[in-house]
Amino acid sequence: MTATFATAHVEHLAAVLKAVSGFVLTPDKHYLIEPRLAPVARRYGMASVEQVLGKLRTQPDEELIWSVAEAMSVNETTFFRDKAPFDLLRDEVAPALAGRRAGGRLKVWCAGVSTGQEAYSIAMLGAAAGLDLEILGTDFSQRCLEKAVAGVYTQFEVQRGLPIRQLVEHFDKQDEMWRANARLRQSVHWRKQNLMGDFRGLGPFDIVFCRNVLPYFDADTRRTVLEKIAAVTAPDGFLFLGVTETAMDSDAFRPAPGRRGLYARDPEFRLAA
Template sequence: MTPSDMEVLAQIVGARSGLVLPPDQAYLAETRLAAVAHAEHLPGVDALLQALRAQPGEALLNAVTDALANNETVFLRDRSVFDLLRDAVLPALAGARPGGAVRVWSAACATGQEPYSLAMLAADLPGMKLDLCASDLSERCLQKAKAGLYTQFEVQRGLPIAQLLRWFEKTEDAWRVRPELRQTVRWRRFNLLHDMAPLRRFDLILCRNVLMYLTPEARRLVLHGLAGRLAPDGVLVLGASESVGDAPDMFEAAPGGRGLFTLPCKAGAKGPRTGT
């Protein structure tokens, strides 16, 4: 793949998802595009690139963007964050709400391990009612997440065996999340670069290991959007190596660190929140 091919690709995924496509990842991109070419019944990557340079349809652009995103995730990723949510964050949020109802958004949930991990965790918290939404840009990932079907390899990364026994049933060659847990998550395709104003407010937003792959402008846009969707006493969780550095006035680090952030001024006297 030539540098100019990479530029074409970078432009496509950049415009659609804010994703940075590092020029030194041409090999990885080529491998992933080969799979797209195959699925689209094109003879190879060259033919796919040609199609992308001509007048590509929406579906093809989606497929390419989807393929070039990193959707790698595991159950209970960064366990200490889930411990903190279980022991401190969720009980505090639930305690401050009628009926212990906490609205949660797992933004960019990839194949669904994060929202399912939250649902499992909440099932053991008394007096807690999670209203759990999960979104991703990738239709393919959402389909898998909704189906709740995971390979033997996937269920062995991050998931304690007791939780596997309790929340999954074995199928022929995979493990499926039990219906009672699947039903607790609402799935929705959403692009984080799009206007978030029509979305509701959330008490807890997880947007982990997303910003690190985005351009600075996209990071700023997403952080501004998320700040507008967070309840005044809500909590934003970023990935372990991510920060709010591109929108420093929007959030402040919550005590305890670990990628947790809150809005800077409680009770909303002034600040970043627009609209209501």
């Protein structure tokens, strides 16, 4: 059964989340409140989630606001999630762009990278295909970034999408865990970046992955974020969204014909048929 909380508390929580992370707390997500905020209550020595919500409303501090926003965000990810976008990157997008860049070096941004699997997948793919990729992984969650930087994953996590050959080549077994080896860890840069914030100082990027992040925002926020991403993407660059998403909220990117989840800055730039 879903726990119920004072309506004013829930409305305030929704307003805080929208302002801090863009997350829209629709009624179908209210079931997340109790399990996500129970650990926050424990950390702050509070007796209940209701108390967390009360403090958030009446005596908020920065640390509590960020802890709540982080705890409420959805961090689901896997290595090579959906597979097809990674094949598309290796076989079509990267070769097409590398041929247009001096030295063939491409700058890739994984925005909303969660615990790092997406960025490490791109790094492994780049190493196998001989691509010269400079990869930046960003998220607003400190907790996620710490795990990404450490590069330490459970058996369950590596079993989700990571082929055994790449596991053996790029990871070392440490007790019950697997740790990305130094070469793989060093092939990705990490940075805390809120998509609600200012992107100045980032980019320009040739390729941006922002997958499975925008569906948690409303249409206005999605449009603003897409436009900010476009501003730091090369004029002939590409954006990968999740396979069920569209960039329809903005005309900053156009769908690449026949390539699901891929969007181009330049509507005229055609990948080979």
